[in-house]
Amino acid sequence: MNPKKQFTEGLITNNPVLVQQIGMCATMAITTTLFNGVGMGLSVLIILTCCNVVISLIRKIIPGEIRLAIFVVVIATFVTIVDLLLQAYVPALSEALGVFIPLIVVNCIIIGRAEAFCQKMPVGACFLDGIFQGFGYTVVLIIMCVVRELLGAGRFGGGLIDVSNGFRFTLDGTGAGIQIFPESYGASILSLPFGGFLTLGVLIAVMQYALKKSELKKAALAEQAKAEEEKEEDE
Amino acid sequence: MLSSIIEISLGAILINNFIFSQFLGCCPFLGCSNKVDTAFGMGLAVVFVMGLASAICWVINEYILVALGLEFLQTLAFILVIAALVQFVEMFLKKSVPSLYSALGIYLPLITTNCAVLGVVLLNVQNKYNFIESLVYGITGGIGFLLAIVLFASVRERVEFADYPECFHGFAICLVSAALVALAFMGFSGMAIPV
Amino acid sequence: MNKILKLAIVLFLVCAVAAGALGFVNNLTAPIIFAQAQAKTAAAFASVMQADGYEEIEFDKESFPTVDTIHRATNGAGHVVTSTFSGAQGNITLACGVDPDFKCTGISVIEHSETSGLGANAASTAEVGVKFRAQFVGQDESIALSNAGGSIDALTGATITSRSIAGAVAESIRVVKSLG
Numbered sequence: 001m002n003p004k005k006q007f008t009e010g011l012i013t014n015n016p017v018l019v020q021q022i023g024m025c026a027t028m029a030i031t032t033t034l035f036n037g038v039g040m041g042l043s044v045l046i047i048l049t050c051c052n053v054v055i056s057l058i059r060k061i062i063p064g065e066i067r068l069a070i071f072v073v074v075i076a077t078f079v080t081i082v083d084l085l086l087q088a089y090v091p092a093l094s095e096a097l098g099v100f101i102p103l104i105v106v107n108c109i110i111i112g113r114a115e116a117f118c119q120k121m122p123v124g125a126c127f128l129d130g131i132f133q134g135f136g137y138t139v140v141l142i143i144m145c146v147v148r149e150l151l152g153a154g155r156f157g158g159g160l161i162d163v164s165n166g167f168r169f170t171l172d173g174t175g176a177g178i179q180i181f182p183e184s185y186g187a188s189i190l191s192l193p194f195g196g197f198l199t200l201g202v203l204i205a206v207m208q209y210a211l212k213k214s215e216l217k218k219a220a221l222a223e224q225a226k227a228e229e230e231k232e233e234d235e
Numbered sequence: 236m237l238s239s240i241i242e243i244s245l246g247a248i249l250i251n252n253f254i255f256s257q258f259l260g261c262c263p264f265l266g267c268s269n270k271v272d273t274a275f276g277m278g279l280a281v282v283f284v285m286g287l288a289s290a291i292c293w294v295i296n297e298y299i300l301v302a303l304g305l306e307f308l309q310t311l312a313f314i315l316v317i318a319a320l321v322q323f324v325e326m327f328l329k330k331s332v333p334s335l336y337s338a339l340g341i342y343l344p345l346i347t348t349n350c351a352v353l354g355v356v357l358l359n360v361q362n363k364y365n366f367i368e369s370l371v372y373g374i375t376g377g378i379g380f381l382l383a384i385v386l387f388a389s390v391r392e393r394v395e396f397a398d399y400p401e402c403f404h405g406f407a408i409c410l411v412s413a414a415l416v417a418l419a420f421m422g423f424s425g426m427a428i429p430v
Numbered sequence: 431m432n433k434i435l436k437l438a439i440v441l442f443l444v445c446a447v448a449a450g451a452l453g454f455v456n457n458l459t460a461p462i463i464f465a466q467a468q469a470k471t472a473a474a475f476a477s478v479m480q481a482d483g484y485e486e487i488e489f490d491k492e493s494f495p496t497v498d499t500i501h502r503a504t505n506g507a508g509h510v511v512t513s514t515f516s517g518a519q520g521n522i523t524l525a526c527g528v529d530p531d532f533k534c535t536g537i538s539v540i541e542h543s544e545t546s547g548l549g550a551n552a553a554s555t556a557e558v559g560v561k562f563r564a565q566f567v568g569q570d571e572s573i574a575l576s577n578a579g580g581s582i583d584a585l586t587g588a589t590i591t592s593r594s595i596a597g598a599v600a601e602s603i604r605v606v607k608s609l610g
Contacts (some may be wrong), residue, residue, distance in 0.1 A: 021265075022262065025259060029257070062440065066437050069315070076314050076448070077448040084463070088462040088466070091470075102310040105314050106347075106349070108262055161485060192421065197411070201353075205403045246516065251519065307456040315472060
């Protein structure tokens with residue numbers, strides 16, 4: 001178990017959306033305001049963590065032939081629980097996300113982690129994996145929301161922040177956000193489906209560029225170290 | 236009745252296309268659109284399963300879940316029905332229509348986690364469609380998916396020869412091209428539905 | 431055969447536990463969700479008409495398929511019509527007040543799934559939404575968008591949402607007229 005490594009994996013090197021490239025439907029569909037993004041990200045984080053723990057706990061007693069069916073039942077249960085709780089306590093969020101909350105059931109992130117990770121690992125590691133992978137997912141959603149909302153409507157933090165009466169956080173989704181430039185100057189097309197595809201595409205490209213660069217840098221450093229070593233040996 | 240069916244069909248295929256406007260089913264859409272042939276196979280399988288799932292889930296929802304006041308089990312029941320359905324369809328095709336099975340075979344298991352299928356079933360409930368409307372929405376939603384994935388596969392076959400920055404390699408360039416196709420589909424959103 | 435039986439029992443047990451857990455959570459949340467839906471409808475009614483009480487009345491569902499319910503205000507202020515129709519993205523549920531002279535007294539969006547920042551402004555509590563909805567007050571069944579010869583200015587980038595809402599308001603007035 002290596003929490004630090006798991007953290008980097010979840011956030012960067014094995015990020016669910018940008019690197020594993022799964023769970024993209026919701027990533028593109030609901031990232032129009034910061035409120036939606038944070039809400040969706042946290043919902044997935046909670047569901048993923050719960051499912052990871054439960055599946056890891058029962059991994060030894062479930063028969064292999066029907067493990068997928070059982071994973072699906074466990075996931076659907078937690079998704080419905082979160083769905084009901086959101087409807088009861090954060091109705092604005094459940095309305096904004098609509099059908100995408102129940103659709104977390106078929107979000108490949110959760111079943112993917114269950115199959116690839118929780119089947120073999122102890123509870124502690126699975127718990128951390130759920131938190132870190134969920135966190136990585138949330139961060140991507142937040143980046144998408146911030147970019148699309150800012151360029152599309154000139155706003156930051158729609159639904160989550162209200163500045164009309166001093167700065168405060170609105171957890172019921174009513175805040176209008178901070179208007180950075182007039183809405184009519186924004187490219188409202190970024191709030192439409194087109195913007196979802198484009199923003200995610202560019203984001204993945206930036207990630208690939210960064211990963212490639214850091215790899216090259218590492219390789220260059222290793223080569224340099226090697227060269228220096230050889231030099232020392234020569235001397 | 237007829238006008239509502241036309242409205243639902245046009246909406247599902249063009250105006251509110253499952254992929255380009257509702258983002259349902261993006262994973263197989265991006266994963267299986269390398270070649271026009273595979274895209275067509277996947278699309279056909281989806282039309283088939285979405286239609287069947289809509290019909291079966293409507294019956295289960297209406298006569299079991301709603302009748303017993305168990306609406307909170309919808310998500311759980313639907314996903315189990317879809318998973319079982321996909322299994323049955325696979326077994327049935329293997330035995331009775333082997334030619335279709337060999338064409339669709341490898342795509343069938345993937346459909347269970349296609350969110351367009353669970354999505355259409357949940358939307359049927361949300362929109363309070365009756366049996367016929369649900370069935371039509373399921374099938375035409377699938378046709379919308381088929382249209383989108385085949386169109387996009389042809390675009391992708393061309394993109395392969397394009398010259399783009401290296402860091403866009405893979406899904407990134409796909410998403411950017413998908414964005415452009417979505418832009419084209421936005422043209423339909425102005426379409427008035429004749430009632 | 432024994433093996434299949436065992437698998438079936440395990441799967442059944444898992445499902446039973448899951449259903450039990452869901453039943454428990456549902457019992458806790460159902461009353462809250464119900465109260466919230468009621469409060470929301472009540473708030474929508476209050477924002478379109480001043481009345482102290484309502485009674486639900488029957489209407490010709492065949493001729494007005496998009497209309498959900500009609501409530502008559504007990505103080506004679508008119509009727510509140512709720513209808514569900516398709517907007518630009520999905521269905522919109524709207525409450526529309528109609529006074530005894532068959533003029534709209536106000537509209538309120540109860541549910542929608544329109545594009546955030548565009549069509550969703552129709553339901554927004556911000557200035558743009560309030561202004562948009564205020565235009566409907568006093569309109570009769572000939573209501574239309576300004577680009578179609580009427581006086582309703584469509585929301586920026588959301589002509590379809592605006593047009594379908596205007597259409598639903600006209601339909602609401604017509605259904606009240608049909609009551610006689």
